Amino acid sequence: MSATVVDSDGRVSAVASAANPVVIGGVHFRLLGSGGDSAAAAMAVEEDRLPLVKAIDGAALLVVVAGLGGGTGSGALPAVLRLAASRSVPTLVFTVAPFRIEGVERLKSAAAAVRALEGLGTVRVRLSNDDLVADAPECATLPEAMARADSVAVAALSLIWSLCARPAYLRLDPATLLETLSRGRGDAHFAFARAEGADRAAVVAHRLLEGPGPALRVHADDIRGALVGVTGGTDLRLAEVGAAAGAVSGILPTGTPVRLSVALDAVREGALEVAVLAFRDWAESSATGDEGAGSTSIHAPDRFAGVAATPIGGENLDDPTWLRRNLRLAL
Amino acid sequence: MESRTVVVVEPGTTRTVAIAGRRHKDTGRPELLGFGSVNSAGMRKGRVSNPEYVAKGVEQVLDKIDDATGGGFRDCIIVCSCGDTSFRNVEGRVALSTREGEVGVVGEADKVRAVEACRKPETLEGRVSLDAFGQGWRLDDSPETVLEPIDREARYLSRRAMVPDMPLAEIEAFEKVFSDCDVTVRHEIFSAAAALSAATTQQQREDGVLCIDFGGGTTSWCLARHSRIEDIGALPVGGDHVTNDILAAFRPGSTMAAERLKITHGHAVLEGVPRGERVPVAVDGGASARTVPLYAVAQVVNARMDETLRLVRSSLESRGATHLLGAGVVICGGASLLGGLPELVTRVFDAPCLAPTLSSGIEGFDREPARYATIWGAFTLALEKDARENARAERRTFLGRLANWFEKEDRA
Numbered sequence: 123m124s125a126t127v128v129d130s131d132g133r134v135s136a137v138a139s140a141a142n143p144v145v146i147g148g149v150h151f152r153l154l155g156s157g158g159d160s161a162a163a164a165m166a167v168e169e170d171r172l173p174l175v176k177a178i179d180g181a182a183l184l185v186v187v188a189g190l191g192g193g194t195g196s197g198a199l200p201a202v203l204r205l206a207a208s209r210s211v212p213t214l215v216f217t218v219a220p221f222r223i224e225g226v227e228r229l230k231s232a233a234a235a236v237r238a239l240e241g242l243g244t245v246r247v248r249l250s251n252d253d254l255v256a257d258a259p260e261c262a263t264l265p266e267a268m269a270r271a272d273s274v275a276v277a278a279l280s281l282i283w284s285l286c287a288r289p290a291y292l293r294l295d296p297a298t299l300l301e302t303l304s305r306g307r308g309d310a311h312f313a314f315a316r317a318e319g320a321d322r323a324a325v326v327a328h329r330l331l332e333g334p335g336p337a338l339r340v341h342a343d344d345i346r347g348a349l350v351g352v353t354g355g356t357d358l359r360l361a362e363v364g365a366a367a368g369a370v371s372g373i374l375p376t377g378t379p380v381r382l383s384v385a386l387d388a389v390r391e392g393a394l395e396v397a398v399l400a401f402r403d404w405a406e407s408s409a410t411g412d413e414g415a416g417s418t419s420i421h422a423p424d425r426f427a428g429v430a431a432t433p434i435g436g437e438n439l440d441d442p443t444w445l446r447r448n449l450r451l452a453l
Numbered sequence: 454m455e456s457r458t459v460v461v462v463e464p465g466t467t468r469t470v471a472i473a474g475r476r477h478k479d480t481g482r483p484e485l486l487g488f489g490s491v492n493s494a495g496m497r498k499g500r501v502s503n504p505e506y507v508a509k510g511v512e513q514v515l516d517k518i519d520d521a522t523g524g525g526f527r528d529c530i531i532v533c534s535c536g537d538t539s540f541r542n543v544e545g546r547v548a549l550s551t552r553e554g555e556v557g558v559v560g561e562a563d564k565v566r567a568v569e570a571c572r573k574p575e576t577l578e579g580r581v582s583l584d585a586f587g588q589g590w591r592l593d594d595s596p597e598t599v600l601e602p603i604d605r606e607a608r609y610l611s612r613r614a615m616v617p618d619m620p621l622a623e624i625e626a627f628e629k630v631f632s633d634c635d636v637t638v639r640h641e642i643f644s645a646a647a648a649l650s651a652a653t654t655q656q657q658r659e660d661g662v663l664c665i666d667f668g669g670g671t672t673s674w675c676l677a678r679h680s681r682i683e684d685i686g687a688l689p690v691g692g693d694h695v696t697n698d699i700l701a702a703f704r705p706g707s708t709m710a711a712e713r714l715k716i717t718h719g720h721a722v723l724e725g726v727p728r729g730e731r732v733p734v735a736v737d738g739g740a741s742a743r744t745v746p747l748y749a750v751a752q753v754v755n756a757r758m759d760e761t762l763r764l765v766r767s768s769l770e771s772r773g774a775t776h777l778l779g780a781g782v783v784i785c786g787g788a789s790l791l792g793g794l795p796e797l798v799t800r801v802f803d804a805p806c807l808a809p810t811l812s813s814g815i816e817g818f819d820r821e822p823a824r825y826a827t828i829w830g831a832f833t834l835a836l837e838k839d840a841r842e843n844a845r846a847e848r849r850t851f852l853g854r855l856a857n858w859f860e861k862e863d864r865a
Contacts, residue, residue, distance in 0.1 A: 161773025169541050172577065200771030238770040240763060425697040425708065429497040432536070432689050434764065439690050442698040443756040451702060451749040452728060 126177040128202070130163055130194045142177065146170045146198060163197030171205060178206050182296055183303070184213045185282060186243075187275050191220035191228035196235035203242040207434045212303055214282075215243040216275060216312070219250040244436030245303050245401070247312040249274065249336060256334035274335070277314045277397055285351045285383045302349050302381055306401025307436040311341045314397045322394040323362040327369035330396060338400055342373040347404035352384045355391030366396045379404060458486060458522050459839055461832045462511060463532035463644070464627065466496040466670030466693055467787060469510040472832045473518045473526070476840065483833050485815055487521025489514040498689035499534045499671035501626040508630045515634065528637040530835045531627055532827060534644035534671040535619040536689025543585065545571025546611040559602045559610050564590075567612035581624045583641055584838065585614035586682040600680065615682055617643050640838070642831045645673035645685060651830030652785045652809035652822055655680070661779030663802070664809075665765060666827055667788035669693050672761055676769065678777045686768050688761065692788030695719065695757050702753045703745045705734040720751040721758045721793035722800075751793075758794060762801040781805035785823040 126142040146166040167174065178184055184206045188195040199217070206213050217239070219232045239246060254271040255262075262270070282299070313336050315329035331339045338345070350370050352363050367382050374380065425440075432439040437446055444451065462471040473487040491513045495506025515529075547566045549557025557563075571585065589598035592607035602610055619641070628638045649664035661678035673687035692715070699719075700711040718732045731744035769775045781804045784794060795806035811822035811829060818825040 159773075164772045165542055168539055197771065197773070200767070204768075204771075234770065238767055240767050241760070242767065425693065425700065426497060429500065429502050432498065434688075439688075439760075440694070440697070442701045442753070443694075443760045444698060444702060444753050447756055447760075449752060449756055451752055452746050453749050 124177070126174075128174070128194070128198060130166060130198075144170070144173045144177070146174075146194070159193045159197070161197060163194045164201045167198045167201035167205070171201075174202060174205055178202075178211055181206075181211050183282075183300060184211050185216075185279060186213055187216045187218070187279070189218045189220070190232035190235045191224060192231070196231055196238075199235065200238050200242055203239070203435075207242065207436075212244040212300060212436055213242075214303060215239070215246045217246070217248050218254070218271075218275065219248065219252075221251045241435040244307050245310050245399070246308070247310050247399070249312060253333075253336050257329075274314050277316070277395065282351075285353070285385050298381075299349075302347075304436065305405045306347050306349070306399070306403060307405065308401070308403040310402060311338060311345065311400040312336055312398070313338045313400070314395070316393055316395045318393045323359075323365040326394050326396050327365055330366070330398060331369060331373060338370065338398060339373055341400065341402075343375070344402050345374050345378060345400040347379045347381075347401040348374065349381050349383070349399040349401075351397045351399075352382070353387050353390050353395045354393060355388065356386060357392065358384075358386060358394065362394055366394070370398055370400075457839065458526060459832065459835045460515075460518065460522070460526050460529040461532065461642075461828065461835050462514065462529050462631075463828050463831065464496060464501075464507055464511060464630070465493055465534075465668055466499060466691060467493055467668075469493045469507075469514045470828050471514040471518050471529075472828050473522045474832060474836075476836050482814070483836055485813075487518030489517025491517070493669075497670060498691070498693070499536055499668065499687070500623050500689075501630055504626065504630050504633070508633045511630060511634050511636075515636065527635070528639045529631065530639050530831065531631070531641050532644050532647055532831045533619060533624070533627065533641045534666065534668055534673040534687055535623050536671050536687050537620050537623075538617055538643060538673065538685065538687040540615050540617045540685055542588070542613070543571045543616055544591070544611050544613050545569070546609050548609055549607055554608055556606050556608055559592075559605050559607065561603070563610050564602070564612070567610050568614075571612045571614050577618060579621050580618040581621050581641075583617045583619065583643055585616045586646065586685075588613040588615055588681045588683075589679075615685070617646075617685055619643075642834055643673065643675070643685060643687075644668065644671075644827050644831070645675035645687070646682065647830035647834055648673075648785050648809075648827040649675040649677055649682070649783075649830070650834055651811055651813075652826035653677070653780075653783050653807075654810060657780040657783070657807070661777040662807070663769070663778055663782045663804075665762075665782060665784050665786075665789070665798075667691060667784060667786035667791075667794075669787060672765065672786075672788075674765055676774055676777060678779065683777055684769060684772055684774045686765070688764055690757075690761050690764075692786075692791075694761075695754055695788065695791070698753045698757050699750065702749065703734065705745075710734060714745070714750060715754065715791070718747055718750050719754040719791050720747075721754055721791050721797040723748070723751050723755055724796075725793075726751040754791065755793075755797070758791065758797055759801065762798060766801055775802070778802065778804045781807045783807045783809050785809040785826045787824060789823050 126144055128144045130146050188199040190196050203213055220228045251271050254274045255267045258267045258270050313330045315326040317325035350367050352366050363384055371380050458473055458475045460473045468490055470490045474483055474485045477484040491510055493510050495503030501507050545567045547570055549563055589600055590602040591611040592605055593609050631638050645666045648666040653662050653664055658677040658680050663676045665674045668691045670691045670693050671687050671689055672691055676684040696711045696715050699714055705711050705714055713735050720726055726748050728748045730747040732747050733744050782798050782802050798806040809822040809826050811819050811826050813819055813829045818829055
C-alpha cells in the first residue's frame with residue numbers, strides 16, 4: 123500500500139513529503155494552484171502524467187479521495203481515473219463536496235465534476251463536508267471540525283487497509299475486495315461510526331443507520347449489496363460484531379447480499395469502528411478473465427476474442443451495453 | 454510549382470480506403486489522381502489484430518490506385534484512430550533579435566523557427582507524438598493569443614500547439630504492415646482532425662464545433678473553436694460494437710446478418726419506433742428465416758450509442774470544453790449514418806447536430822460527406838504538410854536563408 127498526494131499547489135511537497143507528492147501543471151500554474159480552473163488541471167494531468175502513471179502502474183486497486191469544488195480535484199480526478207482505466211486498474215473513488223458556506227460557485231463546480239465522473243471509476247462514493255461534520259458540536263473550533271471531516275476519509279482508507287492487512291477472523295483478502303467492488307460497480311453510499319464504552323455497539327448501530335453524518339437508512343431502498351467492515355481491539359466481542367452486521371442487514375431488502383469482514387487492530391483498543399460500503403448496483407457475475415481486474419466480463423463475444431479488452435469505468439465496453447445495463451429487451 | 458503525388462491510406466476496421474493526388478500546378482487546388490476502397494479484415498478497435506489480413510487489404514487498395522498514379526510510389530501517409538489517443542499542450546519560444554532581449558519584428562522565418570521549437574516535446578515512454586496542431590501565437594509574456602503575428606513587434610515569439618500522441622506499439626504495427634507491402638509510412642494523421650478539416654466550415658470552426666468520427670472500430674473526436682483545435686480524444690468503441698451487441702441479442706446467425714440488421718433497421722432513439730412491429734433477419738444467402746421486434750433492435754442500438762456519446766461528453770466535461778460548442782456537433786464516419794443518431798447527439802450534448810459538408814469538387818465524395826470527409830480531409834492536410842515541408846527545405850538552402858535575411862532587414 124502506498125499513498126500519493128496530487129496537487130497543483132507546490133506547497134504540497136512540504137506538507138505531504140511522506141506521501142509521494144506529485145505537483146501537476148508546474149509550468150503552467152507556477153506551483154501556485156489551479157486558480158479554480160478545472161480544465162487546466164485536467165490538462166495538467168495529461169502533461170505531467172509520468173509520475174502518476176508510475177504510481178498507478180502495477181496497483182491492484184487505486185483508492186482515490188478528492189475534494190471537489192476547486193480546480194484541481196474537479197479537473198484532475200476524471201483524468202486520473204481515465205489513466206487508471208487505461209491500465210486496467212480498478213478504482214474506489216471518494217469525492218467530497220464543499221461546505222455549503224463555501225458558496226454557490228464552488229457547489230456548482232462540484233456538481234459539474236460529479237457529472238463528469240459518469241462512466242468513470244469502478245465504485246464511486248459521494249460525501250459532503252457538511253455531512254462529515256454533522257456530529258460536531260456547535261462549539262467545535264474550525265480545526266476540530268476539519269479534523270472530524272478528515273477522519274471519515276481516513277476511516278475509509280484505514281478500513282480497507284485494516285481489513286486486508288490486520289489479523290482477522292473474517293479477513294477480507296484483496297481478491298475478495300476486488301471481486302466485491304466489481305460486483306458493486308457504480309455509485310455507492312458510505313457510512314462510518316465509532317464509539318467507545320459499554321454501549322458502543324448500540325451507539326455505532328444507531329449512527330450507521332440514522333446519522334448524524336452519512337447514514338444508511340435514507341438510502342436503504344436503493345442498496346443492492348454491502349460490504350461491512352468491523353474493527354476493534356482485543357476486547358471486541360462477538361455479540362458486538364453481530365449487532366453491527368445485523369443492524370445493517372436489518373434495514374436492507376430481504377436477500378440483499380452483505381459481506382462481513384472483521385479485523386483486530388491494536389490502535390483501536392477499547393473502541394468499535396464500523397464502516398459500510400453500500401452498493402446501488404450488484405452484478406450477478408464478477409470480474410473474470412484477463413481483461414483486467416477492474417472490468418466485469420459478462421459476455422465474451424467472438425468479435426473481440428483475442429484482442430485486448432476495453433476496460434473503462436470498471437466495465438469492459440466490449441460486452442454488450444444492453445447486457446451490462448440489465449436492459450429488458452422488448453422481445 | 455507542381456507538387457509531388459501524395460498517397461493517403463486509411464486502414465479502417467470495416468473498410469480500407471486510399472487516395473492519391475497532388476496540388477494542381479495552376480490552381481493550387483487538390484487534384485485527385487486515384488481512389489480505392491476495399492473491405493477490411495484483421496483490424497479490431499482501430500488496431501492491427503491480424504497483420505497478414507490487414508496487409509492484404511492494403512495491397513489490394515494500393516493496387517487500385519497504382520494504375521492511376523503510374524505506380525512507383527514508395528511512401529504514404531496513414532490515417533489512424535487509435536482508441537488510446539491523448540494530447541499535450543506545448544509552447545515553442547524564439548527570440549526575435551540576434552541580441553538577447555532586443556525588440557524585433559516578426560517575419561515568416563521566425564514563425565518557422567517557433568514551430569520547430571515546439572514540434573518535439575519530450576516523448577512519453579511507449580508513445581509516439583503526431584504532428585502538432587497550432588493553437589495560435591504569443592508575443593513576449595502576453596496572455597493573449599494572436600492568430601497572425603507577422604509584422605508585430607516583440608522580444609520573443611511563442612508558438613502554442615497541441616501534440617497528440619498514440620501508443621508506439623500500435624503505430625509500429627501499422628508501419629510493419631506497410632513495410633511488408635514495400636511502402637514506408639511518412640507520418641500519421643489523427644482521423645478526427647482530418648474529418649474536422651473537411652466536414653466543417655471555417656465559420657463553424659470559428660464559432661466552436663465538435664466533429665465526431667464514428668468509425669467501425671473507434672469513435673474519435675476533435676473540437677475546434679476560434680479556428681484552433683481545443684480538444685481531441687478517441688474511444689476504442691465503434692460501429693463494430695453495435696453489430697456485436699445485435700449479434701449477442703438476436704443471434705442472427707452471422708456477423709454479416711447482424712451488420713445488415715443494424716444498417717437496415719438500427720435506430721439510435723426509441724421515440725417513434727413502433728412497439729409491435731417485427732423485422733426479418735436476413736440470414737446469409739438472403740432468405741428471411743425469422744423475425745425480431747424492431748423496438749428491441751432500437752433498444753440495443755440506443756443503449757450502445759447513448760453510452761458512447763455520454764463517454765465523449767464526459768471527456769469534454771472533464772476538460773471544461775462543453776461550453777465551446779457554439780455551432781454544434783458534426784457527425785461523420787460510417788456509423789454516423791445510423792437512423793436517429795442526430796436526435797440522440799442533440800439530446801446528449803444539448804447542442805444542434807449539424808450535417809457534415811464536403812467541398813472536394815468530386816461529385817461522389819460531396820454526395821456522401823459522412824463517408825468520405827475523413828479520407829479527403831487527411832488528403833488535404835497531407836498536401837498542406839507537403840507544401841510546408843517544401844517551403845522549409847527551400848529556406849534551408851543558401852539562397853533561402855539569404856531571402857529570409859532580406860525579408861527581415863526589409864521589415865526592420
